[in-house]
Amino acid sequence: xxxxxxxxxxxxRRLLRNATFVIGALIVGLVVVVAILAPWIAPYDPxxxxxxxxxxxxxxxxxxxxxxxxxxDQLGRDYLSxxxxxxxxxxxxxxxxxxxxxxxxxxxxxxxxxxxGRIDDVxxxxxTARLSIPVVLVALAVAGLLGTSxxxxxxxxxxxxxxxxxxxxxxxxxxxxxxxxVSAAWxxxxxxxxxxxxxxxxxxxxxxxxxxxxxxxxxxxLEAALSFLGLGVPAPLPSWGLMISEAKEYMFFTPWVxxxxxxxxxxxxxxxNLLGDALRDMLGTDLSR
Amino acid sequence: MVxxxxxxxxxxxxxxxxxxxxxxxxTRLSGDLAISIAGPNATQQDVEMIRQAYGLNRPLAQQYLDxxxxxxxxxxxxxxxxxxxxxxxxxxxxxxxxxxxxxxLALALVVALPLGIIAAVREGSYVDRGVMLVALIGQAMPxxxxxxxxxxxxxxxxxxxxxxxxxxxxxxVMPGIVLSFSAxxxxxRLTRSGMIEALSSDYxxxxxxxxxxxxxxxxxxxxxxxxxxxxxxxxxxLGFMLxxxxxxxxxxxxxxxxxxxxESISKNDFPVVQAVILVLALIYIAxxxxxxxxxxxxxxxxxxx
Numbered sequence: 001x002x003x004x005x006x007x008x009x010x011x012x013r014r015l016l017r018n019a020t021f022v023i024g025a026l027i028v029g030l031v032v033v034v035a036i037l038a039p040w041i042a043p044y045d046p047x048x049x050x051x052x053x054x055x056x057x058x059x060x061x062x063x064x065x066x067x068x069x070x071x072x073d074q075l076g077r078d079y080l081s082x083x084x085x086x087x088x089x090x091x092x093x094x095x096x097x098x099x100x101x102x103x104x105x106x107x108x109x110x111x112x113x114x115x116x117g118r119i120d121d122v123x124x125x126x127x128t129a130r131l132s133i134p135v136v137l138v139a140l141a142v143a144g145l146l147g148t149s150x151x152x153x154x155x156x157x158x159x160x161x162x163x164x165x166x167x168x169x170x171x172x173x174x175x176x177x178x179x180x181x182v183s184a185a186w187x188x189x190x191x192x193x194x195x196x197x198x199x200x201x202x203x204x205x206x207x208x209x210x211x212x213x214x215x216x217x218x219x220x221x222l223e224a225a226l227s228f229l230g231l232g233v234p235a236p237l238p239s240w241g242l243m244i245s246e247a248k249e250y251m252f253f254t255p256w257v258x259x260x261x262x263x264x265x266x267x268x269x270x271x272x273n274l275l276g277d278a279l280r281d282m283l284g285t286d287l288s289r
Numbered sequence: 290m291v292x293x294x295x296x297x298x299x300x301x302x303x304x305x306x307x308x309x310x311x312x313x314x315x316t317r318l319s320g321d322l323a324i325s326i327a328g329p330n331a332t333q334q335d336v337e338m339i340r341q342a343y344g345l346n347r348p349l350a351q352q353y354l355d356x357x358x359x360x361x362x363x364x365x366x367x368x369x370x371x372x373x374x375x376x377x378x379x380x381x382x383x384x385x386x387x388x389x390x391x392x393x394l395a396l397a398l399v400v401a402l403p404l405g406i407i408a409a410v411r412e413g414s415y416v417d418r419g420v421m422l423v424a425l426i427g428q429a430m431p432x433x434x435x436x437x438x439x440x441x442x443x444x445x446x447x448x449x450x451x452x453x454x455x456x457x458x459x460x461x462v463m464p465g466i467v468l469s470f471s472a473x474x475x476x477x478r479l480t481r482s483g484m485i486e487a488l489s490s491d492y493x494x495x496x497x498x499x500x501x502x503x504x505x506x507x508x509x510x511x512x513x514x515x516x517x518x519x520x521x522x523x524x525x526x527l528g529f530m531l532x533x534x535x536x537x538x539x540x541x542x543x544x545x546x547x548x549x550x551x552e553s554i555s556k557n558d559f560p561v562v563q564a565v566i567l568v569l570a571l572i573y574i575a576x577x578x579x580x581x582x583x584x585x586x587x588x589x590x591x592x593x594x
Binding site: 125128129131132133134135136137138140141142143144145146217221224225228229230231241244248251252255258259262265266267269270273274277 | 300303304305307308311315316318325421425426428429430431432433434437438440441445528531532533535536539547550551554555557559562565566569570573574577
């Protein structure tokens with residue numbers, strides 16, 4: 001390869017030359033920075049109601065003002081500030097869900113793939129059972145029974161979205177189990193736990209990272225859908241899904257009210273998916289060698 | 290082949306029983322179902338009355354067995370809110386959801402198959418990249434938001450389609466488009482990768498060497514092999530789409546089982562919620578079973594092994 005003299009590992013360099021990865025990383029990076037810096041960059045308090053200034057259009061539209069760059073909502077709250085704080089909700093729910101479901105799914109998948117036999121039968125059964133449960137419906141029903149809350153959304157999604165982690169962890173572990181270096185560690189007298197944690201887990205990590213991006217995108221979309229239906233994150237939190245739900249009464253007169261939070265949601269999920277695609281492409285080339 | 294089918298059938302029945310148990314346990318999650326049913330404004334007397342009327346004062350195991358025996362017979366009890374048998378309600382609403390699901394799947398296949406094939410034939414070109422971009426956009430689209438945008442553009446601004454409600458075929462177009470977005474990306478990727486694999490195989494080279502026409506090679510030799518996984522995934526996708534239709538039915542006020550479930554959740558009408566979860570899960574289980582059967586029938590390699 002001509003670029004072999006460049007510093008840095010091969011994988012990192014390939015990623016940085018990949019346009020898909022760079023665009024995805026820029027989008028997600030921007031949202032993360034905005035979410036972290038929210039208290040400093042948001043022009044107003046996202047919860048401050050001003051009934052005298054309801055539904056002010058964005059600055060570039062007729063009747064808009066630079067004071068509220070993206071306009072105000074039906075209660076006169078600054079749309080840009082709510083959008084900025086909303087990024088926190090989407091990201092926290094996305095990351096927390098992926099961690100919860102990742103731990104559950106990876107544990108099940110690695111155990112099933114590594115031990116096979118009866119244990120694998122049980123794992124396969126759990127995956128099949130999980131897939132037959134309609135996620136949105138169950139999440140809505142649980143929220144309807146227990147009341148809506150931020151942590152409940154994370155918990156419910158985390159407990160439901162582990163299936164793809166389990167499937168991928170299981171099949172990749174199966175492939176690794178028979179390879180020489182795993183057998184070598186085995187023969188050298190390593191314990192089960194040591195082989196699993198030191199030989200298997202690091203080698204399936206990249207595959208799991210691809211799943212993590214897909215699941216994070218899914219979790220963000222599901223949170224928005226649940227909040228939109230009134231059974232996700234409770235008001236007055238500035239969840240993007242909830243913002244669309246609160247604005248939908250006005251969408252036939254002022255369509256921008258649903259456009260702004262919807263575009264934010266789409267762009268973030270698009271960015272996360274781009275990262276996943278770039279990682280998958282990299283894996284594809286690795287596997288073909 | 291027979292052993293494979295028996296095994297598959299046993300798993301399906303066990304999964305169905307698990308889902309039955311889970312949907313029973315789900316409604317007991319709040320601790321006291323009677324309080325949940327009675328709602329926040331109920332008196333102690335109301336709660337006690339509900340507990341008596343629904344047999345919630347009996348031991349949990351007895352309630353479970355009783356519910357299980359009835360559910361297996363298709364008896365899901367009575368809805369408190371609609372004052373009707375739950376089974377009747379679902380039977381009445383299910384055709385709408387199934388129609389919506391089939392419309393969504395048909396639209397998804399009409400878009401995904403040709404695009405997937407074109408992308409595979411022109412692998413690595415700008416056409417291919419464009420198709421992959423369509424897949425990414427479809428994956429990132431919030432379905433309820435797309436629904437609202439279509440309502441504003443196609444319903445209000447252009448006036449082509451009714452904005453919302455339940456009725457003739459024109460009421461299924463917009464929800465169908467939105468629903469198809471959730472299945473297009475995976476079907477398209479699968480068609481593309483299947484076609485790429487099929488086109489690089491030996492039998493395609495033989496077909497080319499025989500001097501067969503391009504179209505004939507693509508359709509008769511390439512697609513017939515690439516279609517095997519697509520058919521089974523399409524069945525599974527239909528199951529997912531039915532489960533996800535709750536969001537779309539609520540956005541468009543279509544009175545299918547999804548909307549029924551949403552209404553019932555907000556009215557604390559739990560026998561209905563429980564039954565809808567169960568019915569959708571059973572349909573999914575049946576569809577995956579069908580997918581496996583189709584796979585076995587279509588692919589002779591699977592049939593003999």
